[in-house]
Amino acid sequence: MTMPRPGSAFLLAQIGAHAAARFADRIGELGVVPSDVGLLRMIATRPGRSQQSLSEEMGVVPSRVVALIDSLERKGLVERRRNPSDRRHYELHLTEAGSHVMTEMRRLGMAHENDICAALDDKQRVQLKELLEAIAAQQGLTPGVHPGYR
Template structure:
């Protein structure tokens, strides 16, 4: 650190602080980068989940994500209104609807994935390939040790104070 305020130097040696600082920065940055597409990180995350396991019921999706079913209904409603996903009768449970990604949703997901990859390059620009690989493994290990679900952001259902979302969706 150059020309750092001495009062802040101690925080620069704190792993939780640095993870929080970088996490907040990347979440806000991702939100800003997705804005021109008209989606929030939470919607991007939902598109990724649907791509990985489309055809699951809203109930199955809400259980897998650990979010309330009413939140799931709102997310799916929003994606349907945008023509990115649709509900269809569930193939085996006539009481349920399955949620599927539509072609426009796949296109939006591809555009968002390019943005996410660019953000990852931006954030890790000071690291070489080996350091990036090591960082990824260490972060995965720390996340697993903290009991976090792989690929599911713990803030999936939270909003930024300005209501633009804080889920990095990755």
């Protein structure tokens, strides 16, 4: 009796778990974890954004974002600045160290992408990305936000 071949959902989960573990290993040298990287990217793309806006975009309770930002602040990667128009709120900005981590992340991210997708040619990589984007959209996932924050 032959075992049935795994389905697409299993393969997505298998490759996703493998890719996530490899990514965590790669970025460990920078002193960050994958959840740090996602937040740093979100702050880097919109400097001065509020913790509330992060909470809304990520779909998590504000207290979760506060704890995540506290961790980044302790690592010296993010700073909270008082909002000049509303002193009750803070704006989030990358520090110089945070900007350096993001620069290194781009390099490591490209190496990771090339490693994980090494079996595919350029056309196949584009096709795979488009297929995965279609699945993510159909499943209602927020583009660029990992559901692991929840």
